[in-house]
Amino acid sequence: MRLTMIGGGGFRTPLVYAALLRDRAPGRVTSVALVDTDEARLRTMTRILATQAQGVADAPAVTTHTDLAEGLRGADFVFSAIRVGGIEGRANDETIGLAHGVIGQETVGFxxxxxxxxxxxxxxxxxxVVKRVxxxxxxxxxxxxxxxxxxxxxxVLGSRVIGICDSPIGLARRALSALGLPTGPNVEVDYAGLNHLGWVTSLRVDGVDRLPELLRRPQQIEAFEEGRLFGAEWIQTLGVLPNEYLHYYSYRREVLHSDQLASHTRARYLLEQQAAFWSDAHGAPDPLAVWEAARLDREATYMATSRDSVGMGERNADDLVSGGYENVAISLMRGIAYDExxxxxxxVPNAGTIPWLDDDAVVEVPCIVDASGAHPIPGAQVPDFGRGLVTTVKYVERETIEAGIGGSRAAALRALAHHPLVDSVRVADALLDSARATFPELSYLD
Structure with a gap:
C-alpha cells in the first residue's frame, strides 16, 4: 500500500512511521510520500525516519514532495494533518481570545x-485535488x-473521508489502567458526542461493563488524568467519563483565570520549543533522540493551564503515553484495504446513530470498519445533560463551515456568538474583527 501524508513535515510524523514499522502483516504500507510546503523540515524529517528504520527489514520507502498533486499520485490512503498559519497562528488565537476575555484554546471556542x-x-x-488525482x-x-x-x-469526498482523534481511546485506556485492566480485543468502549466533546458511557470487558465499578472508587478515578482534571466527585455526579476538552466548558472561569495568570500561552511555549527542536535536529547526529526529548516535553506540558486551574501539578508517567491515534489509523487502513x-x-456521518442529529452531521462514535468504510454502530447514547451542548456546538460547526466555504462574515459571526465559551454578541463581533485584522487568510470573509 502507498500512504501519502499531507503535512508530512509535521512533528507527529514519526509516531505514524513507528506504527508502520511495527506492522509486519502481509499487505502493509510499503511506500510513504511526505507532502509539505517546508523543504527544510522535510529533509530533517527524512533523517529522523531513516534513523527509526535502522535495522528494520523492508521498512516503508520514504519520498518527499512539495507539489501536492505529485505526492498524491498512486495513493491508496491519505493522511491529512495540516496547520494553516502554523504554531504562530495558534499563538495569535490564544492572544486574541485572552485580550477579549475568552479562552483561546486551539480547538474549542474562539x-x-x-x-x-x-x-x-x-x-x-x-x-x-484528491478527487481528481x-x-x-x-x-x-x-x-x-x-x-x-x-x-x-x-x-467533496463523501464517505471516503474519515476523521480520527486519539482523545477517546486515550481516555478509555487510562480508565482501564486505573482498574488494573489492559486494552485488547475483549474490550468494547461506548462513546458518543462530537470531536473533543464526548463521553465514555461504558467500558465492557468480556461483555461486563466495568465503568460502574470505577465510578464507585474515587481513588481509582483520580489515579488517571481526566479523573484528576474533573475530580472524582464531579465524575461520580455525571455517571460517565468526560473527554478532557470538556474541562474548558465545565471549569471555564478557572481555566480562563489560569490562562490570564500564565507567563506565556501554550502556543508561545510551543513556538519556542519547536523552533529549538528544528534547529537542534537539523544538524544533530541523532535527530530521533532530539525528537523524542521534544515529544516527552510536549506531552508533559499538555493542557498545563487546565491542570493548573485545578491544582493538578505534573502529569503522571502513564499519562505521557500517546493516545494511539497512529495505531487506530493503521487498523482503519487495514480494515478498509483487506476487509479486516x-x-x-x-x-463519521451520523446516519441515524444519534437520533436527534441529522444523518450528515459528523459525530464521534464507535464504528465497525470493513472494506466499504466505517459504519457507526447504532445506539450511541449522549448523556441527557449533554444534548443541549452537542446540539449547540454542532450548529456552531455548521455555521463555521458555511463561513469557511461561502465566505460569509455573517455566518462566522453567528458561529462565534452562539458558542457557549463566547458570552456576548459584541465580544463575538470584536473577536472576528481582531482575527480578520491579524490573519491575511481570513480576507475572504465579507
Whole structure:
C-alpha cells in the first residue's frame, strides 16, 4: 500500500512511521510520500525516519514532495494533518481570545472557530485535488478541528473521508489502567458526542461493563488524568467519563483565570520549543533522540493551564503515553484495504446513530470498519445533560463551515456568538474583527 501524508513535515510524523514499522502483516504500507510546503523540515524529517528504520527489514520507502498533486499520485490512503498559519497562528488565537476575555484554546471556542476559518479553504482544495488525482484513495483526517473539517471535506469526498482523534481511546485506556485492566480485543468502549466533546458511557470487558465499578472508587478515578482534571466527585455526579476538552466548558472561569495568570500561552511555549527542536535536529547526529526529548516535553506540558486551574501539578508517567491515534489509523487502513473488521471510535456521518442529529452531521462514535468504510454502530447514547451542548456546538460547526466555504462574515459571526465559551454578541463581533485584522487568510470573509 502507498500512504501519502499531507503535512508530512509535521512533528507527529514519526509516531505514524513507528506504527508502520511495527506492522509486519502481509499487505502493509510499503511506500510513504511526505507532502509539505517546508523543504527544510522535510529533509530533517527524512533523517529522523531513516534513523527509526535502522535495522528494520523492508521498512516503508520514504519520498518527499512539495507539489501536492505529485505526492498524491498512486495513493491508496491519505493522511491529512495540516496547520494553516502554523504554531504562530495558534499563538495569535490564544492572544486574541485572552485580550477579549475568552479562552483561546486551539480547538474549542474562539480558537477553534478561527483555526477552522483559516483551514477550511485549504482542506477543501485538498479534497478537490484528491478527487481528481487519487479518486480511489481514502482520506484519514487528523487536521483540527477534526470533526468539523471531516464534515466539510465530506461535501467533496463523501464517505471516503474519515476523521480520527486519539482523545477517546486515550481516555478509555487510562480508565482501564486505573482498574488494573489492559486494552485488547475483549474490550468494547461506548462513546458518543462530537470531536473533543464526548463521553465514555461504558467500558465492557468480556461483555461486563466495568465503568460502574470505577465510578464507585474515587481513588481509582483520580489515579488517571481526566479523573484528576474533573475530580472524582464531579465524575461520580455525571455517571460517565468526560473527554478532557470538556474541562474548558465545565471549569471555564478557572481555566480562563489560569490562562490570564500564565507567563506565556501554550502556543508561545510551543513556538519556542519547536523552533529549538528544528534547529537542534537539523544538524544533530541523532535527530530521533532530539525528537523524542521534544515529544516527552510536549506531552508533559499538555493542557498545563487546565491542570493548573485545578491544582493538578505534573502529569503522571502513564499519562505521557500517546493516545494511539497512529495505531487506530493503521487498523482503519487495514480494515478498509483487506476487509479486516474492527471496532474503532471515529468521526463519521451520523446516519441515524444519534437520533436527534441529522444523518450528515459528523459525530464521534464507535464504528465497525470493513472494506466499504466505517459504519457507526447504532445506539450511541449522549448523556441527557449533554444534548443541549452537542446540539449547540454542532450548529456552531455548521455555521463555521458555511463561513469557511461561502465566505460569509455573517455566518462566522453567528458561529462565534452562539458558542457557549463566547458570552456576548459584541465580544463575538470584536473577536472576528481582531482575527480578520491579524490573519491575511481570513480576507475572504465579507
Amino acid at each position: 480558537g477553534g472557530i478561527s483555526y477552522a476559518l483559516r483551514t477550511l479553504p485549504t482542506v477543501m482544495h485538498l479534497a478537490e 487519487a479518486p480511489d484513495a481514502w482520506v484519514i483526517n487528523f487536521t483540527n478541528p477534526a470533526g468539523l473539517v471531516t464534515e466539510a471535506m465530506a461535501q 473488521h474492527s471496532r474503532l471510535i471515529l468521526n
